[in-house]
Amino acid sequence: MKILVPIKRVVDYNIQVHPTADGKAVDISGLKMSPNPFDENAIEEAIRLKEAGTASEVVMVSFGTESNHDVLRHGLAMGADRAILVKTDKTLGSLGIAKLLKALIEKEAPNLVLMGKQSVDDDAGQAPQMLAGLLGWAQGTFVSQLTIENQTAHVVREVDGGTESLSLKLPAVISADLRLNAPRFVKLPNLMMAKKKPIESIEAETLLPLKDLKVKTIAVEYPASRGPAKILNSVDELINALKNEAGVL
Amino acid sequence: MSILILADHNGHSLKISTRQAVTAAKLLGDETHLLLVGANLDELIEEARQLSGVSKVLVADAPHLIHAVAEDIAPLITCIAASYRTIFGGHSSFTRDVLPRVAAMTDVSMISDVIEILDYRTFKRPIYAGNLVSTVQSDDPIQVLTIRGSRYKPSELNPANTADVERIEVPAQGLQLATWQSETKQSSDRPELANARIVISGGRSLGSQEKFQATLGPLAEKLNAAIGASRAAVDAGYAPNDAQVGQTGTQVAPDLYIAFGISGSIQHTAGIKDSKVIVAVNLDPDAPIFQIADYGLVADLFDVIPQLTNAV
Ligand SMILES: Cc1cc2nc3c(=O)[nH]c(=O)nc-3n(C[C@H](O)[C@H](O)[C@H](O)COP(=O)(O)OP(=O)(O)OC[C@H]3O[C@@H](n4cnc5c(N)ncnc54)[C@H](O)[C@@H]3O)c2cc1C
Ligand SMILES: Nc1ncnc2c1ncn2[C@@H]1O[C@H](COP(=O)(O)O)[C@@H](O)[C@H]1O
Numbered sequence: 001m002k003i004l005v006p007i008k009r010v011v012d013y014n015i016q017v018h019p020t021a022d023g024k025a026v027d028i029s030g031l032k033m034s035p036n037p038f039d040e041n042a043i044e045e046a047i048r049l050k051e052a053g054t055a056s057e058v059v060m061v062s063f064g065t066e067s068n069h070d071v072l073r074h075g076l077a078m079g080a081d082r083a084i085l086v087k088t089d090k091t092l093g094s095l096g097i098a099k100l101l102k103a104l105i106e107k108e109a110p111n112l113v114l115m116g117k118q119s120v121d122d123d124a125g126q127a128p129q130m131l132a133g134l135l136g137w138a139q140g141t142f143v144s145q146l147t148i149e150n151q152t153a154h155v156v157r158e159v160d161g162g163t164e165s166l167s168l169k170l171p172a173v174i175s176a177d178l179r180l181n182a183p184r185f186v187k188l189p190n191l192m193m194a195k196k197k198p199i200e201s202i203e204a205e206t207l208l209p210l211k212d213l214k215v216k217t218i219a220v221e222y223p224a225s226r227g228p229a230k231i232l233n234s235v236d237e238l239i240n241a242l243k244n245e246a247g248v249l
Numbered sequence: 250m251s252i253l254i255l256a257d258h259n260g261h262s263l264k265i266s267t268r269q270a271v272t273a274a275k276l277l278g279d280e281t282h283l284l285l286v287g288a289n290l291d292e293l294i295e296e297a298r299q300l301s302g303v304s305k306v307l308v309a310d311a312p313h314l315i316h317a318v319a320e321d322i323a324p325l326i327t328c329i330a331a332s333y334r335t336i337f338g339g340h341s342s343f344t345r346d347v348l349p350r351v352a353a354m355t356d357v358s359m360i361s362d363v364i365e366i367l368d369y370r371t372f373k374r375p376i377y378a379g380n381l382v383s384t385v386q387s388d389d390p391i392q393v394l395t396i397r398g399s400r401y402k403p404s405e406l407n408p409a410n411t412a413d414v415e416r417i418e419v420p421a422q423g424l425q426l427a428t429w430q431s432e433t434k435q436s437s438d439r440p441e442l443a444n445a446r447i448v449i450s451g452g453r454s455l456g457s458q459e460k461f462q463a464t465l466g467p468l469a470e471k472l473n474a475a476i477g478a479s480r481a482a483v484d485a486g487y488a489p490n491d492a493q494v495g496q497t498g499t500q501v502a503p504d505l506y507i508a509f510g511i512s513g514s515i516q517h518t519a520g521i522k523d524s525k526v527i528v529a530v531n532l533d534p535d536a537p538i539f540q541i542a543d544y545g546l547v548a549d550l551f552d553v554i555p556q557l558t559n560a561v
Contacts, residue, residue, distance in 0.1 A: 011377070013378075013516070016380060016515070017377050017380055017381060018381075019381060026376070026377070026381060026383075093358055094349070094358070094359070095352065095353060095356075095357075095358045095359070098353055117497075118497070120377070120378065120496070121376065121377055122376055123361070123362065123374075123375065123376055123377070123378065123496065124359075124361055125345055125349070125361055126349035126352070126359050126361060127349075128349075129319065129346065129347075129348075129349035129350045129353070130349050130350065130352065130353035130359075131353070132319075132320075132350060133323060133349070133350035133351070133352075133353040133354045134353050134354070136426075137426065138320055138426035138427040139319055139320065139346075139350065139427065140427070141319075141345070141346045142342060142346075144490070154430070157342075158342070158490050158491070159342040159343070159432075159491070160341050160342045160343070160443075160491060160499075161434045161435060161441075161491050162432060162433045162434035162435050162489070162490075162491055163432065163433050163490065164429070164431075164432040165429075165430040165431045165432065166318065166427050166428065166429055166430060167427070167428050167430055168426065168427045168428075169425070169426050169427070172426075172427075177497075178480070178484075178497065179483075179484065179490065213358070214357070214358050214387055214388045214389045215358045215360060215385050215386070215387045215388075215389070216385065216386050216387075216388070217383050217384070217385050218371075218384050218385065218386050219383065219384040220376075220381050220382070220383045220384075221381065221382055221384075222380075222381060222382070223375070223379060223380075223381070223382050223522060226522065226527070226541050226543070227527075227539070227540050227541040227542050227543065228539055228540050228541075228542070229527075229528075229529055229539045229540075229541075229542035229543060229544055229545030230543065230544055230545065231534075231539070231544075231545045231546075231547060232544055232545065232546055234546075235546070235553055235556040235557055235560060236560070238528065238544060238546055238557075239557070239560050239561065241544055242505065242526070242528070242544070246505075246525075246526045246543070246544075248447075248504045248505040248525060248526050249505070249561065
């Protein structure tokens, strides 16, 4: 079984971001970039399936510029077999990514696509479901447990109010939640070795003519600010404030 | 212009997020249709018809749709998508699963987690875990959205409102790409996290599942509050996964949110910023949670909670 893992390069989740001076975009210049956290869960799961003998090959793909080599190398160091950079400097949106992935899947023919459940920059949470829809494949979203048996994937999904178990016919698209696993740390020697592995490069336009995004960002601002807290000295003071000042008790 | 709402329900009643969506729909167009998918829907149809603001209830009712999956629901919607300017739902795990698939099959983009409607194609939504808010405008012919309900009052039942009911065509059987097997749902008499008037949450410092329940339970009981948790508390097994509040959990919007022993990471606070009043109880005076709270106690939660429980 061959697994494809799409991996996005995003601003590290610990970093505070700001709007650009003109208030029309997010200023990400010079910020620390990392693999999207959920995508690390996806790679980890793919590698575990390979280690268990269920999968034969783990291929990663990232859409973006040459800078994305760092997240692909990270995945190679974790244990993925191969990495592909699909080159474009366009903002594609989840639908654009899903369409390019579909075109790539027609060439690579994986049996399973393991993705993150959402990008932590746009917080969209759409590309996996969109890809499954375009391919007409089964989808398992927000997955916290995965087992594969013959031609079926059994998943446990995190849903409002609890969990749900589904069985999916392969090929399928699965999107990882954080509780799927704990991604391994990358050891330095592995990273050095990964630096030597080749990364295949494809021009996005050779997969598909790219269209302009239909959804435009026209402004980026800070949310309404709140706090800092008024520090109180006792539970009595707190109850008094909630009853008489805020009127919420 | 007509709006289609994908209803989220539990087989017997509509979720509050759906009733909030009905209220939000008034800002998007002038005719609201509600789509119900499931099996044995008579009880739900009666409720849906009376929802103030709904003019038509579309029904996909068939035995094989009892635990309908996205693979089978999406084609039901794409068949009728062309008649609508907006197709949306409240922000729930159900709509977030189904609607992106619908958007792709209709060849339009999707805008998730709308927090403010500026006009039918211009919306505000949080990005970067709510650290920033972006305003986006869509040039697509159909808008596919999820809308965070907390700003909109749930639409009420009005017996005088009797919307038309129309049954839509359903294939004789499902695609069988995905099959529902089982579910574990916490049943609780407590209010739902996303809609509770008071939410009290605990973090890693609660120490164990037993201590989490024993400490927070009695206070929640007294306040009729929902119990939430940080991701650290959920990962450690102190609280169930659906109690997680934050960027990747539930976004809450109560009148009162109390965070006990939660440091206040941006991923956590992303889920609580719409609360009216935030209280933080933390031993560390420098904990980031105090930067966004309204009231703070620098104290041990194990001292504070029993005192609070006795006093309220
Ligand atoms: C992609 C991603 C998504 C995430 N999504 C979420 C999310 O949705 N929700 C979420 O919550 N987190 C999320 N996280 C995790 C988040 O970054 C934090 O790690 C987590 O919120 C920390 O939980 P905590 O505050 O319980 O623990 P800690 O950060 O360890 O804080 C514990 C706090 O308890 C205080 N304390 C200790 N003992 C006591 C006591 N006796 N009385 C009072 N105070 C005490 C300490 O001073 C400290 O401030 C996400 C992380 C990533 C990478
Ligand atoms: N530029 C990209 N390169 C590779 N994968 C991507 C990219 N953008 C999105 N994805 C995948 O899509 C998932 C999330 O979808 P979304 O939140 O819609 O962006 C991510 O976790 C990735 O697996």
